Amino acid sequence: MPDDMNLQAVLRDLIYANHILHHHGVVDAYGHVSVRHPDDPSVYLMCGYMPPALVASPNDLIYYNVADSSTVDPDSPKGYSERFIHGELFRRFPSVNCVIHSHAEEVLPYVVTGVKMKSVYHMSGFLGSDGVPVFDIDPLYQEGDQRDMLVNNARLGEGLAAKFAREPNATEPDETVVLMRRHGFSCVGRDIVTAVYRAIYTRINAEAQTKAMAIAKNNPDPHGQFVFGEGFDAITKEQEKGTKIMCEKFQDKPWRLWVREVERNPLYENTLGPNHQASR
Numbered sequence: 265m266p267d268d269m270n271l272q273a274v275l276r277d278l279i280y281a282n283h284i285l286h287h288h289g290v291v292d293a294y295g296h297v298s299v300r301h302p303d304d305p306s307v308y309l310m311c312g313y314m315p316p317a318l319v320a321s322p323n324d325l326i327y328y329n330v331a332d333s334s335t336v337d338p339d340s341p342k343g344y345s346e347r348f349i350h351g352e353l354f355r356r357f358p359s360v361n362c363v364i365h366s367h368a369e370e371v372l373p374y375v376v377t378g379v380k381m382k383s384v385y386h387m388s389g390f391l392g393s394d395g396v397p398v399f400d401i402d403p404l405y406q407e408g409d410q411r412d413m414l415v416n417n418a419r420l421g422e423g424l425a426a427k428f429a430r431e432p433n434a435t436e437p438d439e440t441v442v443l444m445r446r447h448g449f450s451c452v453g454r455d456i457v458t459a460v461y462r463a464i465y466t467r468i469n470a471e472a473q474t475k476a477m478a479i480a481k482n483n484p485d486p487h488g489q490f491v492f493g494e495g496f497d498a499i500t501k502e503q504e505k506g507t508k509i510m511c512e513k514f515q516d517k518p519w520r521l522w523v524r525e526v527e528r529n530p531l532y533e534n535t536l537g538p539n540h541q542a543s544r
């Protein structure tokens with residue numbers, strides 16, 4: 265595929281991703297998705313200061329330098345203050361080509377209780393069985409900082425990116441998703457389809473785990489204990505390995521459905537659509 269066609273396909277899918285994440289409750293007026301430029305890894309793209317559902321054309325997108333999240337074009341319109349989430353993840357991890365940030369309400373119980381979110385079914389094996397790590401922004405604040413929880417500078421973005429790796433100098437992320445204390449979550453993927461899949465099933469997993477724990481609380485065993493340790497039955501280590509492989513293999517199928525859903529919904533406009541064949 266020629267470079268310009270490849271870029272067009274990625275732009276088209278970035279616009280679709282904005283709509284899909286809104287349609288599936290991962291973002292509302294807040295939250296964002298970005299993609300690394302397919303021909304220039306030192307640049308990433310995301311929409312300007314607007315609700316994701318309203319992104320409609322390449323004119324709505326801003327090009328940023330990975331090095332410092334400055335705009336490639338100094339005359340670019342206003343962008344998201346939390347673009348440093350994206351810039352610092354792209355800077356640290358060369359294999360990451362898509363980043364999503366969300367405040368999905370289903371995930372919020374796991375960023376304010378200390379209860380670990382774990383994969384509870386096969387579709388979310390990428391979350392793992394140990395508990396998704398939680399990033400706490402507070403220790404990174406300095407005197408005079410406005411403690412509004414936003415990851416709005418490179419220092420805070422770098423701190424969040426560090427939570428995706430278990431070793432200080434690792435350049436491959438160990439985590440697919442990191443929760444953010446009193447805020448939400450961020451996730452990464454090698455392409456748009458992978459990251460969107462992970463964001464949607466993170467939200468669904470959180471909802472399922474919460475419901476499971478609520479049911480368990482009201483249905484203890486005859487000794488008053490949970491049937492399963494924490495009130496829910498997380499996947500095993502072996503299932504984690506197997507489902508990670510399986511999930512990677514079948515992400516293109518839901519993408520075709522998700523694209524059709526947003527194409528047929530008059531709320532969403534995509535001047536580069538329609539096309540169901542994902543750019544990967």
Ligand SMILES: [Zn+2]
Pocket residue numbers: 295346365366367414447448
């Ligand atoms: Zn946020």
